Amino acid sequence: MLAFVISRILQALPVMAVVALISFAMFAYVGDPISIMLGQDFTEAQRQALVASLGLDQPFFVQFARFLGNALQGEFGLSYRLSRPVAELIAERAPATLELAFCAALVALCIGVPMGVYTGLYRNSWLSRFLLTFSLIGVSLPTFLIGILLILVFSVWLGWLPSFGRGDTVQIGWWSTGLLTTSGLKALVLPSITLGLFQLTLIMRLVRAEMLEVLRTDYIKFARARGLRNRAINFGHALKNTLVPVITVAGLQLGGIIAFAIVTETVFQWPGMGLLFIQSVSSADIPVMAAYLMLIALVFVTINLVVDLLYYAVDPRLRAGRSVARGG
Amino acid sequence: MEPLLEVRDLRVEFPTRRGILTALDGVSFSIAPGEVLGVVGESGAGKSMTGAAIIGLLEPPGRIAGGQILLNGKRIDNLRYDQMRRIRGREIGAIFQDPLTTLNPLYTVGHQLMETIQTHLGLDGAEARRRAIGWLEMVGIPAAAQRVDSYPHEFSGGMRQRVVIALALCAEPKLIVADEPTTALDVSIQAQVIALLKGLARDKGTSMMLVTHDMGVIAETADRVAVMYAGRIAEIGPVREVVKHPKHPYSVGLMASIPPLDRKVDHLAQIDGSMPRLSAIPRGCAFNPRCPEVFARCLVERPVLLETGATRAACWLYDEASEKRAPEAMRHG
Numbered sequence: 009m010l011a012f013v014i015s016r017i018l019q020a021l022p023v024m025a026v027v028a029l030i031s032f033a034m035f036a037y038v039g040d041p042i043s044i045m046l047g048q049d050f051t052e053a054q055r056q057a058l059v060a061s062l063g064l065d066q067p068f069f070v071q072f073a074r075f076l077g078n079a080l081q082g083e084f085g086l087s088y089r090l091s092r093p094v095a096e097l098i099a100e101r102a103p104a105t106l107e108l109a110f111c112a113a114l115v116a117l118c119i120g121v122p123m124g125v126y127t128g129l130y131r132n133s134w135l136s137r138f139l140l141t142f143s144l145i146g147v148s149l150p151t152f153l154i155g156i157l158l159i160l161v162f163s164v165w166l167g168w169l170p171s172f173g174r175g176d177t178v179q180i181g182w183w184s185t186g187l188l189t190t191s192g193l194k195a196l197v198l199p200s201i202t203l204g205l206f207q208l209t210l211i212m213r214l215v216r217a218e219m220l221e222v223l224r225t226d227y228i229k230f231a232r233a234r235g236l237r238n239r240a241i242n243f244g245h246a247l248k249n250t251l252v253p254v255i256t257v258a259g260l261q262l263g264g265i266i267a268f269a270i271v272t273e274t275v276f277q278w279p280g281m282g283l284l285f286i287q288s289v290s291s292a293d294i295p296v297m298a299a300y301l302m303l304i305a306l307v308f309v310t311i312n313l314v315v316d317l318l319y320y321a322v323d324p325r326l327r328a329g330r331s332v333a334r335g336g
Numbered sequence: 337m338e339p340l341l342e343v344r345d346l347r348v349e350f351p352t353r354r355g356i357l358t359a360l361d362g363v364s365f366s367i368a369p370g371e372v373l374g375v376v377g378e379s380g381a382g383k384s385m386t387g388a389a390i391i392g393l394l395e396p397p398g399r400i401a402g403g404q405i406l407l408n409g410k411r412i413d414n415l416r417y418d419q420m421r422r423i424r425g426r427e428i429g430a431i432f433q434d435p436l437t438t439l440n441p442l443y444t445v446g447h448q449l450m451e452t453i454q455t456h457l458g459l460d461g462a463e464a465r466r467r468a469i470g471w472l473e474m475v476g477i478p479a480a481a482q483r484v485d486s487y488p489h490e491f492s493g494g495m496r497q498r499v500v501i502a503l504a505l506c507a508e509p510k511l512i513v514a515d516e517p518t519t520a521l522d523v524s525i526q527a528q529v530i531a532l533l534k535g536l537a538r539d540k541g542t543s544m545m546l547v548t549h550d551m552g553v554i555a556e557t558a559d560r561v562a563v564m565y566a567g568r569i570a571e572i573g574p575v576r577e578v579v580k581h582p583k584h585p586y587s588v589g590l591m592a593s594i595p596p597l598d599r600k601v602d603h604l605a606q607i608d609g610s611m612p613r614l615s616a617i618p619r620g621c622a623f624n625p626r627c628p629e630v631f632a633r634c635l636v637e638r639p640v641l642l643e644t645g646a647t648r649a650a651c652w653l654y655d656e657a658s659e660k661r662a663p664e665a666m667r668h669g
Binding site: 238240 | 391423425437456500
């Protein structure tokens with residue numbers, strides 16, 4: 009088990025190194041920070057001094073090694089646009105994005121899985137047909153449109169929920185949370201639904217397809233022949249067997265939710281990392297972009313590791329260290 | 337003796353877009369307490385379908401369209417799902433063909449045994465576990481107390497079928513429906529599993545309906561045998577009689593096709609033609625296109641089971657009222 013975790017971490021290292029290289033390469037190839045920082049009027053001596061003070065006259069690999077060393081310490085330099093440490097900017101914005109992503113994933117799983125089970129079990133009922141049609145809307149409508157429609161209905165027409173921002177937040181250490189105030193929770197509703205709707209419909213359709221597949225298997229028929237209760241068969245035996253693919257997709261989707269909350273954050277002016285990223289892109293704020301890229305890569309690598317560990321928890325056939333097919 | 341299971345005139349239909357297919361038609365038989373009834377026939381003859389109908393697990397859209405199934409004299413074919421669920425496992429156990437796919441891969445065999453025991457017998461966890469280990473011992477799993485916590489993939493095919501047998505028996509049903517229990521196993525394991533099944537059924541006084549196309553297994557295990565053809569019973573009787581002195585021309589052909597071990601033969605006997613599709617079962621006797629002894633009456637009138645001495649056969653040869661005229665004249669008529 010420990011060996012497995014270590015081997016997966018070792019496998020993740022090259023991935024992170026490549027992403028770091030790409031992030032670093034952005035500095036060299038996207039825009040020229042020197043000219044941005046110096047403005048219009050400068051002497052050659054000033055330019056040389058700045059280049060030397062930033063270490064840009066060093067060879068490529070020396071610069072990369074220094075970048076890596078700093079990155080490992082969470083040090084990504086100063087934002088060109090805001091002239092503040094990037095790490096500080098991201099730490100400030102991360103709670104907003106993570107809370108939003110968490111709520112969206114919760115919405116997607118807590119609604120998507122039961123809906124998938126229901127439509128799998130009662131595939132000819134009118135409710136299943138309705139849910140499937142509805143899920144097509146979720147899959148095919150673009151996120152920004154869903155967000156705008158939700159704002160129109162629930163903020164503009166009904167006036168129930170705020171249309172932008174996080175509401176009131178409470179500071180716990182460096183983490184600012186909107187989960188503890190009524191206005192913070194209300195502010196979370198629409199963005200969470202917007203961000204989670206696509207994943208919800210995806211998970212529902214996946215669970216449904218897997219349920220249909222599993223319900224046809226011999227072990228489900230045998231469970232029925234053993235006279236087990238329906239609840240035990242549907243949830244204990246069938247649903248558990250659908251979990252491996254569902255965990256895979258849900259894990260990747262969670263990474264996607266965190267990484268691509270950009271559109272939702274823009275629509276709802278949500279003060280998260282996505283909004284920070286999009287603003288950084290428009291002003292070629294490379295340190296922020298590089299740090300964001302590496303952070304997202306880290307999120308994906310971590311989620312993949314967790315997904316692999318969950319496979320272990322769910323499927324005994326994957327557990328190492330047990331001999332197979334003893335006895336005759 | 338009052339039969340444990342009685343099937344009367346069972347008819348199973350599958351509604352399809354092209355019309356209703358009749359998979360079982362007029363199937364009647366009974367099983368006495370402690371008796372083993374073998375059911376043989378070609379693939380598609382309706383053997384497994386009969387078993388599925390008895391345990392109430394016909395694949396939709398298949399449905400029982402006529403007849404009755406009685407267990408201890410009470411109808412079970414018209415029960416609601418949850419009433420039938422209480423009978424499955426508790427009164428009628430089932431064993432399926434492929435032990436590699438009948439066990440849930442995500443649960444230990446102990447979990448699956450305990451869950452069945454607790455569902456039906458309402459025992460507490462410790463007692464259920466004790467019984468689960470007891471059942472594993474009874475079906476011949478070595479070191480049962482340790483293996484109870486193993487997962488199905490940690491057992492070989494033969495061992496898994498033993499676990500399946502334990503699962504079918506663990507709530508102490510009075511009847512076992514075993515659908516090709518040895519077909520998926522190695523030949524060397526088949527005999528062990530059949531001996532186990534037979535021994536346990538005898539010890540517990542459990543009746544068994546043993547569905548197979550292996551005449552060897554039937555001859556060794558069953559008390560009586562039913563030969564099925566195209567969804568109907570062709571012949572039914574004591575196993576020795578049906579094997580040694582089959583009466584129905586189909587049974588005759590079936591027994592003749594078993595290669596003899598004691599002498600060399602140049603050609604294996606076979607029955608010409610193949611079983612009709614469900615959508616094209618001929619009028620009269622379903623076997624008439626392949627029957628070497630067909631005559632006029634077979635083409636128009638469906639035979640009922642007739643006494644032929646030791647067995648009963650659905651064949652007009654055994655009705656004295658039949659005029660055994662050559663069929664050629666009729667076929668064109």
